[in-house]
Amino acid sequence: MSSKTNHKLTQSTVAIDSQENVYDSSRESHIDSPYTEEEKKPFWQRFRFRVDTTGHPPQIFNVTLYLSIFVFGLFGAARGIDEGTVSGNLALPAFIRKFGLSDETKTEHEIATLKSNIASMVQLGSVGGALIAMKSVDFFGRLRALQVVCIIWLIGVSIQISSQSVGQLYAGRFIEGLAIGQTTSIGPVYMSEVAPSPIRGMANCIFAGAVYLGIMMGYFANYGSAIHIPATLSDGSVNDKQWRVTFCTKFIMAGLIFVASFFWCIESPRWLLKHGKAHEAVEKLSKLRKLPVDHPYIIAEISDINEQVMAEKEAARSSSLIGNFKQIVTVKSIAYRLIIIGGGSQVLGQWSGANAVTIYASELFALVGVTGIDKLKMSAVLGVVKFFSAYFAAFFLIDILGRKRSLYIGICGQMLCLLYYAIFLHLVPQAAEGVVENANAKRASTGALAAIFLSGTFWTVGFNSIQYLIGNEIFPLGIRSFAQSIIMVLHFANQYGNSKAMPKLMLAMHSFGAFYFFVGVLCVALVWAFFLPELKGRSLESIEEVFTLPWYNLRRCNKLVPDHSQIHKVKYTNSRGNTGFDHIQFDLEKNKPSIEMVEDETGSNNKSKHVRRSSGEEEDDEKKV
Structure with a gap:
């Protein structure tokens, strides 16, 4: 990637991190849940005959x-x-x-x-x-x-x-x-x-x-x-x-x-x-x-x-x-x-x-x-x-x-x-x-x-x-x-x-x-x-994590392995957002570490750790680009 884009990426990450660097424990319950409030509703209440593009900039559908x-x-x-x-x-x-x-x-x-x-x-x-x-x-x-x-x-x-x-x-x-x-x-x-x-x-x-x-x-x-x-x-x-x-x-x-x-x-x-x-990849994208x-x-x-x-x-x-x-x-x-x-x-x-x-x-x-x-x-x-x-x-x-x-x-x-x-x-x-x-x-x-x-x-x-x-x-x-x-x-x-x-x-x-x-x-x-996994709405890069699960748990992948990809942290909102771009919000909460409790097939509670990368680790990853 060009040095200009790399500079912008680092600059954007620093700007986001500077706006919130204190961990708020009151958000813990929100972090640990792999589902949004909308997703927790029964299927028949959520169903619409249209694709859900909430959170994605409208320009990308062109x-x-x-x-x-x-x-x-x-x-x-x-x-x-x-x-x-x-x-x-x-x-x-x-x-x-x-x-x-x-x-x-x-x-x-x-x-x-x-x-x-x-x-x-x-x-x-x-x-x-x-x-x-x-x-x-x-x-x-x-x-x-x-x-x-x-x-x-x-x-x-x-x-x-x-x-x-x-x-x-x-x-x-x-x-x-x-x-x-x-x-x-x-x-x-x-x-x-x-x-x-x-x-x-x-x-x-x-x-x-x-x-x-x-x-x-x-x-x-x-x-x-x-x-x-x-x-x-x-x-x-x-x-x-x-x-x-x-x-x-x-x-x-x-x-x-x-x-x-x-x-x-x-x-x-x-x-x-x-x-x-x-x-050329950045240009074409x-x-x-x-x-x-x-x-x-x-x-x-x-x-x-x-x-x-x-x-x-x-x-x-x-x-x-x-x-x-x-x-x-x-x-x-x-x-x-x-x-x-x-x-x-x-x-x-x-x-x-x-x-x-x-x-x-x-x-x-x-x-x-x-x-x-x-x-x-x-x-x-x-x-x-x-x-x-x-x-x-x-x-x-x-x-x-x-x-x-x-x-x-x-x-x-x-x-x-x-x-x-x-x-x-x-x-x-x-x-x-x-x-x-x-x-x-x-x-x-x-x-x-x-x-x-x-x-x-x-x-x-x-x-x-x-x-x-x-x-x-x-x-x-x-x-x-x-x-x-x-x-x-x-x-x-x-x-x-x-x-x-x-x-x-x-x-x-x-x-x-x-x-x-x-x-x-x-x-x-x-x-x-x-026994198939449901992959609707997941980024291609996040799907690899799904297959760390045993075959009998793949059908529960959306509960056990939430999508942690960068692309799903960028949200389109009605406000200005925290990135310097109109209507674009970077979800900082998804950077915070969490441990999710999942129940295995035998009914006993086992700790299955899905540790989300910290914002510092993600910044290191971004600098590799």
């Missing part, structure tokens, strides 16, 4: 920040457009004839294998892309990595759109997967690093919601193509235009993100500070927050980031691939986060049935009696439902209800919907043949159709938000992009396995058996979710 988040958030559409497009392509007559999906010489199992290979090839490439992201996201930086990936994405799409054989189609889809696999590390990591803590969940859910923007675009592209472009030409040959035109949405999205990144995006200050570019470089909020945030960077550099003098692998294996806390929390979110989320519903939507609609082009129309409606529910979760749930409550709602709702669908397939198998004559069976068929739509809604509220968000919150800065890349490898490996297995799973277990299996996975997920 157009510059939102535009940068918007561009990186759109990156989520890369995966979504492919899933929506391939789902409809598999039902387009021209695509089916072109790539041998209607070949009468092939057996039912051979057709299922070909279909699963086409659908899952992007997921296979995405595994490689996620592995590449382990180094590329940190090597290039978040912004340059985004631009490189857009170019790879366009190359893959170009190969697909000119395909003359199924082999060329595989190659194009694999290369597109190399790009898509990196998007799921670049987008969420960037947004976790630049978003202020009150809207960090919302920012990540913009990425997750963009997946369904892409799916909706892909579904409608196929539906429109099926309506307006005939499958055959006048001479009886295949009209390739019917399926090729659906790839235009990918060109548009990739080009839009690439161009917008040069005008609207700002590099992550956390990445800059990690790579020794302190002056100042632009993102719309505050001067010597503002107490900027100083506090940079101090928090720098403290974590210094601690990580002390622990690992050099960052290497082997060193990172060693850290995630030998450090118990990080291993738990990677395997149980991050890995669990991917395994349970991907095998909950949501991916199967998205990619094979047209076939699932056929099982409840929907026929012909109506299958594509219903798929398009499903895309709209998922799109709006994803953004409803982003703006009204994830940072308001919290991560865990949203996950509970999503898992329970998805489980009930898939259970109804499985029971319907079990009791009314003739619906798949389009034969539903009984009035009660027709009503049940309508209910099964609604169950598919609602399962998508609950998925976007629950697992869809968590699977991208959680990995970017729980890991320290030094290995954040590396660990997120490993989690995304698990994400795409499980998605590949699910996409590949689904056609044969429905043959081997019958359609209803596959969905009973998904319901069982969701039951396990409900138990897993109970």
Whole structure:
């Protein structure tokens, strides 16, 4: 950091300390409590359909920040457009004839294998892309990595759109997967690093919601193509235009993100500070927050980031691939986060049935009696439902209800919907043949159709938000992009396995058996979710302290480990404040030492010491900047 900023930081700290240097014992009860008076109220009295930004300067929520988040958030559409497009392509007559999906010489199992290979090839490439992201996201930086990936994405799409054989189609889809696999590390990591803590969940859910923007675009592209472009030409040959035109949405999205990144995006200050570019980091953070470089909020945030960077550099003098692998294996806390929390979110989320519903939507609609082009129309409606529910979760749930409550709602709702669908397939198998004559069976068929739509809604509220968000919150800065890349490898490996297995799973277990299996996975997920920590509103740097707790106490982290980060000591008030800046108050009480009594799981009172650093110690830390 520049000497000017360091001088301002020291000057600001001295000014704050000079105004109050006598410990007031009458405040002891306030200090020892990890909750404010507002937080002590019952949940139903505190609930509002808005994010709580109390205490944060209003300038930090600005157009510059939102535009940068918007561009990186759109990156989520890369995966979504492919899933929506391939789902409809598999039902387009021209695509089916072109790539041998209607070949009468092939057996039912051979057709299922070909279909699963086409659908899952992007997921296979995405595994490689996620592995590449382990180094590329940190090597290039978040912004340059985004631009490189857009170019790879366009190359893959170009190969697909000119395909003359199924082999060329595989190659194009694999290369597109190399790009898509990196998007799921670049987008969420960037947004976790630049978003202020009150809207960090919302920012990540913009990425997750963009997946369904892409799916909706892909579904409608196929539906429109099926309506307006005939499958055959006048001479009886295949009209390739019917399926090729659906790839235009990918060109548009990739080009839009690439161009917008040069005008609207700002590099992550956390990445800059990690790579020794302190002056540039302060400058970029100042632009993102719309505050001067010597503002107490900027100083506090940079101090928090720098403290974590210094601690990580002390622990690992050099960052290497082997060193990172060693850290995630030998450090118990990080291993738990990677395997149980991050890995669990991917395994349970991907095998909950949501991916199967998205990619094979047209076939699932056929099982409840929907026929012909109506299958594509219903798929398009499903895309709209998922799109709006994803953004409803982003703006009204994830940072308001919290991560865990949203996950509970999503898992329970998805489980009930898939259970109804499985029971319907079990009791009314003739619906798949389009034969539903009984009035009660027709009503049940309508209910099964609604169950598919609602399962998508609950998925976007629950697992869809968590699977991208959680990995970017729980890991320290030094290995954040590396660990997120490993989690995304698990994400795409499980998605590949699910996409590949689904056609044969429905043959081997019958359609209803596959969905009973998904319901069982969701039951396990409900138990897993109970032990997760609630990280809503915490600064990224304070989350590391949460994982000093034993695994069974993580769910009580907000009671046992309050957020002591510098950024949460800077409060926006209606008065002038004690920092020399209008409306900015530095909370001195949070600097005072305290010992909190917590009750362990056996019921006996044990002293669990959480000693808050004194203002002198914090000043020493600030001088290190």
